[in-house]
Amino acid sequence: MDSMVKLTDVARAAGVGYGTASRALSGKGPVGGDARTRVLEAARQLGYTGDATARALREGRTRTVGLIVPDMTNEFYTSSAEVLQDVLRTAGHHLFVATTGNHPDRDHEALREMAARRVDGIVHVPVGPPPANPLPVPIVELNRYSGRNVPAVVSDDPAGVSELTELAIGAGYTDIAAIVGPEVYSTSRDRLAGFKAAALSAGFDENAATGKRFRVVFSDFSADGGARAMRSLLDDPPQAVLPLSSRLVLGVLRTAREAGISIPGDLALAGYGDPDWFEIWGPGITTFAPPLAEMGARAAEILLDLINGNHPAASVHRIPGELRLRGTLAQADPGHKPGQAASASGR
Amino acid sequence: MDSMVKLTDVARAAGVGYGTASRALSGKGPVGGDARTRVLEAARQLGYTGDATARALREGRTRTVGLIVPDMTNEFYTSSAEVLQDVLRTAGHHLFVATTGNHPDRDHEALREMAARRVDGIVHVPVGPPPANPLPVPIVELNRYSGRNVPAVVSDDPAGVSELTELAIGAGYTDIAAIVGPEVYSTSRDRLAGFKAAALSAGFDENAATGKRFRVVFSDFSADGGARAMRSLLDDPPQAVLPLSSRLVLGVLRTAREAGISIPGDLALAGYGDPDWFEIWGPGITTFAPPLAEMGARAAEILLDLINGNHPAASVHRIPGELRLRGTLAQADPGHKPGQAASASGR
DNA sequence: CTGTTAGCGCCTTCAT
C-alpha cells in the first residue's frame, strides 16, 4: 500500500516552494501563471489528493455535516436525506451518518461523536429530550422537534391529518378509528391533534353519544404495532380506520388480510405517508403525503445559513403536504351509504 | 458559541502536565492513580471532547469507513447499510456516506473524496468500470462487482433466480418472460444467467420451437422501466412474468392494473427482492429474497479484516438467498392447467 | 510574486 503523496512532494516535483504549491492548488493566493501550471501538472501526475484531516485541523472546519436518524431503512427518513445530501453536496459539504434505533442513549452518543469529529453542523431527527449541555455546533431538527431552542423542519401534520379526517367524515363514515404512535414523539402528537380537531369540530365524540364516534388506538410505529392495534379493533370494527404512519398501514393491512376483512369493502382506510406501493395496493391507498423532499431541502438550507453565521429565528417550520385521493377511501359521494359493506372492491 | 475545550485546558485544570492528561484520558500510558482521577474529573466538568480531526492527523487513521451507494432511497441498499453500520459501530468505526445516482463520474468523485478524507476503508456499490489509478485504501464491493481486484459480497443471484425460474416451470407455465436491468451491471448479468440456465435446461427456447418459450426484456432498473417493459409485452402476453428487481415489479404491477390484467388470474408473477409490501400485495408476491442483512454484515467483516492488515483472498463471495412462495405464482400443482385464466384471484 | 515559518490539537518518544 503506497503511502499518500503530500504537498511537499508536489512542490519539489514542480520545483517551487511549499506555500506556492498550496496557493496554486487552492487558487487562493497570488501565484505566477508559469508556476501554477507546473504545480497543477505535477499534482496530476503524482495523483495528489489533499489531506482533508490536516486541512480540517488547520481550518477549523470539516465541510461535513452530520445526519442523525433513527433508521436508514425507513423510506420516511431516507427520502428527506437523499435531497438533503444533494443540496449539501452542491454547497461543498458531505455527509456523516449515524443511526439511533430510537434509543435516547444512542442518540446522545451520536451527538457526542459528531461534536468530537467537529462537523460543521448537524441535521437531527431527535429521540427523547435534548442532552444536558448544548453542543457548540449548529443544529436543525428534522421531522420531529424536541423542544430544544433550535430550528426544526417538519411536515404540517396537524393540517394534513385534519384534512384527511375531514375526507373520511365527508365520505359519510360515522365510526372512525385512528391508530397513532407513541405520544413522546411530536409527530404522534401533531397527527393526533389533527385527527381530534377534525373529529370534534364535526360533532364526533368518544362515546358515540351523538351517533358519531371516534376512537384512538395507541401503538408503536412498527408494522407489528399496527397489526396489533388493528387486531384490538376486531371485536367492534369501525367503519373507517386511519393508521397514521406507513408502517402502521402495513400492519393494519396484514391483520385485515388474516381476518378476511376486505378493504375498502368491509372497512375504509386512509393512511399517512406515500411509499411507492400505496399507489398499486388494491384500489390504491388514500393518504396524506408529507413533503419529505422539500423538508430535506429546507433543512439543508437552514443549516447552511446557520453555518454561514446567519441566525434564522429558531422555530418550527411546518411545510404543507398533500392529500392523495385513491380507492381505499373515496371522496364524499352524495347518496352513498357507507358502512353497508360496499360496491365493487376493485379487481 | 463557546469554543471547544482542549487537552491543555484539562491538564491545567487538573494541575498536571500536558502529556499526563493525554495518557490519563486514553488510558494508554502509565499514570498515577491520583493524577488519573483528577484528570478524569476535570475532563468531565469541562465537558472535554477530544478533537477527532487532530487525532486523525496524528494517528494516521480516522476510524471512519466510507459507504458509496447509488441511492439512499432504495431499500435494497439501505437494508445492507443498516447492519453494515451496526457491525462497524461495534468495532469503533463510523460511517461516511456518499451517493452516486448511478453516474460513473459521481462514483469516481465519491471515491476521490473518501480517499481525501483518509477513511480507513470503503464499502462500494460500484457503477461502471473502476477508476484508472487504484486507491491506497481497502475496498470491499457490495451487491455488484466491477471486475476490480477487490473482494466483493453479493447475493447468489444465478442460483436464486434459477430456482425461481424452475418454480415457474414446475408450476406448468410454458411461456415465460423475464424483465432485467442493464447488462452493464453484474446483478443484471447474474440474474439473466440464472433465468436462461433454468429455461434452457428445461427445454425452453426463444422461438417456441419446442412449445416452451422464454423471452427476455431489457429495461433500466426503475419502476417506469418496468412499466414500459410490461407494456411492450401486452401484445402477446406471456403466461408468467419475472421482473427481476423490486422496482421492476412495481412498474409491472402499475401497467397490469392500467391494462386491467389480473394477477395471478390472467398472468402469474414472480419477483426479486422482498420489500415489506410484497407480503400483503394481493395474494402475496412470490419472490427470491437476497440476503441483504447478511451481505452487509459480511462486507463489514471482510473490510475490518482488510483494515487490520489481514488479506482475505480477493474474490466474489456469493451468499445464498431465499425463495418465498406466495400467491402470485404458486407451487407446482398436479392437474393444474395454467394459462387458462385462473381460479379465485384472492381478495 | 515567492519562500519560510508558525501553529491547528493531539499522541508518543525521550529524558528526567
Next chain:
DNA sequence: ATGAAGGCGCTAACAG
C-alpha cells in the same frame, strides 16, 4: 510516574 518537545499535513501571515 511525569514534563517537555517533535511532528502528522496543511493554510495563512509575513518577509523578501
